[in-house]
Amino acid sequence: MKQLFQYGPAEIDYLKKRDKKLGAAIDEIGMIERTVNPDLFTALVASVASQQISAKAAETVCARLEDQFGIISPESIASATEEEIQKCGMSMRKAGYIRGIGSAVTEGRLDLSALRELPDNDVISQLTALNGVGVWTAEMLLIFSMERQDVVSWGDLAIRRGMMRLYGKETIDRAAFERYRKRYSPYGSVASLYLWEISHQ
Structure with missing residues (x-):
């Protein structure tokens, strides 16, 4: 549901x-x-994968990611190659961004659960430190994943x-x-x- x-x-x-x-x-x-998607990691991956493409194309890419990796988790993404991610229908640059996000979480450089305790501006600062995540993407995550008001x-x-x-x-x-x-x-x-x-x- x-x-x-x-x-x-x-x-x-x-x-x-x-x-x-x-x-x-x-x-x-x-x-x-x-x-909304309360799972911040999958929402973040989907946001990067969906940049500058139509909503329909974004749905296709996200469905392929799920087919390829099953559960989209920091561990499954960080352990994949950029080529494996790219095969889901995105540019190699985006694949690199997504793998980098997975690595940031698994290596402890980004604590997604801690983000929920931070004010909006601090969340934006931490997310935009990731390659491929701009202010607009961070703001959309605040609304459609974290349900900030x-x-x-x-x-x-x-x-x-x-x-x-x-x-x-x-x-x-x-x-x-x-x-x-x-x-x-x-x-x-x-x-x-x-x-x-x-x-x-």
């Missing part, structure tokens, strides 16, 4: 009080169901497009983005779900 990002009346009521335009969009759209990604073009559509702007600069982000806090991740939806309308 798929696990969904959890939010409810408290978060919705807060956002509607803080921002009338967002509140109207929430009423129109209704509840949004987005799946207050993430609005400046680096996500769809988030910015959603803001522009919601507020009737042709462009949005960093200062305006930060004003909206602070307005949504501490439920920025829920606002992000709606901004993504608005961006596709």
Whole structure:
């Protein structure tokens, strides 16, 4: 059974009080169901494997990884060759990144369980120290694996497009983005779900 990002009346009521335009969009759209993967390692591997390819292609690559390795674990990935990982349908560079992540965990350079106790910015700092993991990837893991509640990604073009559509702007600069982000806090991740939806309308 798929696990969904959890939010409810408290978060919705807060956002509607803080921002009338967002509140109207929430009423129109209704509840949004987005799946999460609480296994941080497999979520991290899938995020790197999925970079710069379509959602359908990403599903195929992740399915091939499961076929190849069974349970995707730090041990199974670290003990594989880059060629074995690459055969699952990705570039050799991505295969190297993924193997490097497995090695970082098995060698103790990255403690995934300890990440859950850290504030968001420290999680981002640790994850972006890995080759192949940028700020946007780390932020998506905060939302869709760790279910952190207050993430609005400046680096996500769809988030910015959603803001522009919601507020009737042709462009949005960093200062305006930060004003909206602070307005949504501490439920920025829920606002992000709606901004993504608005961006596709």
